Amino acid sequence: MEEKSYFGGIADGLKSLTTGLKTTMREFFTPKITEQYPENRATNVMFDRFRGSLTMPHNEQNQHQCIGCGLCQMACPNDTIKVTSEFYETPDGKKKKRLVKYEYDLGSCMFCQLCTRACPHGAITFDQSYENAVFDRSKLKKVLNHEGSKCVKE
Amino acid sequence: MFDFSIITNWLHDFLMGTCGFAEWGAILTESVLVALAIITLYAVFAIALIYMERKVCAAFQCRLGPMRVGKWGLLQVFSDVFKMLTKEIISMRQSDLFLHNLAPFLVVTASMVTFSCLPWNMGAHIIDFNVGVFFFLAISSIGVVGILLAGWSSNNKYSLIGAMRSGAQIISYELSIGMTMLAMICLTGTMSFSEICQDQYVNGWNIVRGHVPAVIAFLIYLVAGNAECNRGPFDLPECESELTAGYHTEYSGMHFGYYYLAEYLNLFICAGMASTIFLGGWAPLHIYGLEGFNGVMDLVPGAVWFLGKTFFVVFLLMWLRWTFPRLRIDQILSLEWKYLIPFSMVNLVLMALCVAMGWHF
Missing domain, CATH: 1.20.5 (Single alpha-helices involved in coiled-coils or other helix-helix interfaces)
Structure with a gap:
């Protein structure tokens, strides 16, 4: 200079x-x-890429996208996800897999997003919830597929 | 214009006549009353300034600042003050205890005495005599002694370095403050604060009367005043990153509180002096030729004018503080000795020329 x-x-x-x-x-x-947090609870919206907790979106017919392949469970480095699936016979005689129970433990999740990347059908995603504190760690264990839900492919 | 001396004269007559005090007794009582008023004002302004600093700083950084304690965080500073009052004053081994305890009082005394030099209203000058500006400069230098003592007596290398930096900085910048004040004295022709204000009430504010040299002097005064208060971008004496807190590292409780108080009041005093010397003190805004407008402006009390101008200058200083990055010590000294002093010297000559040739308003 x-x-x-x-x-x-x-x-x-x-x-x-x-x-x-x-x-x-x-x-x-x-x-x-500045966000004035407890006061703005009703209006505060987290940004799109925020990783709150893992969810499985369901449509109006209570259908999700999950085929129970278990790739997310294999991708998870912390054993946070446990996919239980079963085989059933389709009317035309084929054997197919379907999801029975999708268990997710928020307490051991490190929000790396490897599961959502691994999912071939985009069945799971992180939502924008941010008030995840609870008083008992058993409450952190969630079942993501709704009661009586089905896969859209079924 | 409301003349505050009506009240002081009434009080004097009341004490002398109705209460039957002797002359000395009346003056003693008045002095005690004035001292109480000054100390109360000192505390009130410190709280107001700390709150203002936190809010203004937050706004410059796109934040809200204190919002929880009280409405808009109004009680935050009060709770901070009470916290400070409950803290223990820790005396350390190996330190010069007498000087260590004396230092904050020197700083706060210097700041309080200069505080009472400010012209609050017409007729409400507390310390006012014919060499007022000179007295102000002399008393404000006592604060440096306090800072140097604090650094020396703490027996801590950070404190000592901070105090030395502070001494170098304050003593250097006092030169350009003195020089800019001299330029303005050149214009007003008096060193008494009451006469400076009275003059500006009659003839218009000095910054308008003195036009170019007065504006230059005002700018130099703002820079030098900011340095004099040890505030950013000149906050080297207490830079957190290198010197923990500089000269007041080893202080706790209310002794630290005194430094904190004096720092903010020095900001107020610096701004108050700027408004007295450049912006007319308590003199209201007059526009030459608009008698009706001037009449309306005269209805606003002088104290309101003085505080309004002072807080305006305080805001300017805070704006500077929260904008500029900090200087290195060599940059601080070269700014003063290579730039501000030559400029204020040339400006003094320019002002003298303006006054001699009658180029001012």
């Missing part, structure tokens, strides 16, 4: 200082980003 003259340095300095002052003054009047 070339050496600036005395007055050139002052002029440059003043210019950059006023730029800084302008920036902070603009910041002073912008809406503040």
Whole structure:
């Protein structure tokens, strides 16, 4: 960098200082980003990529996308997921697998998203819930498929 | 314009006449009353300034600041003060206890005496005599002694380095403060704060009367004043990252509280002096030729004008603090000795020329 003259340095300095002052003054009047948490509980929405807890979305007919292949269970580094599946016979005589119970333990999940990446059908996803604290760790164990739900492919 | 001396004269007559005090007794009573008022104001303004600093800083950083304790966090500072009052004052082995305990009092005394130099209203000057500006500069330097003593007596290398930096910085920047004040004295022709304000009441604010040299002096004063208060971007004496807290590292409880208090009040005093010397003190805004407007402005009490201007300058100083990155110690000293001092010297000559040739308003 070339050496600036005395007055050139002052002029440059003043210019950059006023730029800084302008920036902070603009910041002073912008809406503040602070979230006042317990008060804004009703309106607060987490951003899309937030990893709250694992869920299995169901449609209106109580159908999910899971085929019970168990790839998520194999992908999970913490043994957080336990997929129980069974074989059944289709009307045309084929043997197919279907999901019986999808167990998920929030307490041992480290939100790495390997399970959702591994899933070939996009059956599981992380939701935006963030109030996950409970008083008993047994409450962290969840069954993700709803009662009496079926796979859409069935 | 409401003249506060009506009240002080009434009080004096009341004490002398109705209560039958002797002259010395009346003056003693008045001094005690004024001292009480000043100490109360000191505490109140410290609380207001700390709250303001936290809120303004938050707004500059796109946050909300304290919001939980009381409505909009109004009680936050009060609870901080009470917390501070309940803290133990720890005395350390190997430190010079007498000086260690004396230092915060020197700092807070310097700050309180300069605080009472401020012109609160027409007729409400507490310390006011013909060399007021000179007295102000002299007393404000006592604070440095307190800081140096604090650094020395703590027996802590960080404190000592912080105190030395603070000494180097404050003593350097006092030169340009003195020089800018000298430029303004050149314009007003008096060193008494009451006459400076009275003059600005009649003739208009100094920053308008002195136009170019006054504006330059005002800018230099803002920079030097910020450095004088040890505030960012000149907060080297107490840089958290290298020196933990600089000269007040070893202080706890209310002794630390005194430094904290003095720091914020020095900010207020610095701003108050800027508003006295440049922006007219308690003198209301007058626009030459608009008699009706001037009449309305005169109805607003002088104290409101003074506080309004002072808090405006406080806001400017906070804006500077929360915008600029911190300087290194060599940059601080070269800013003062290579830039501010030559500029304030040239400015002083310019102001003298303006006054001599009658180029001011």
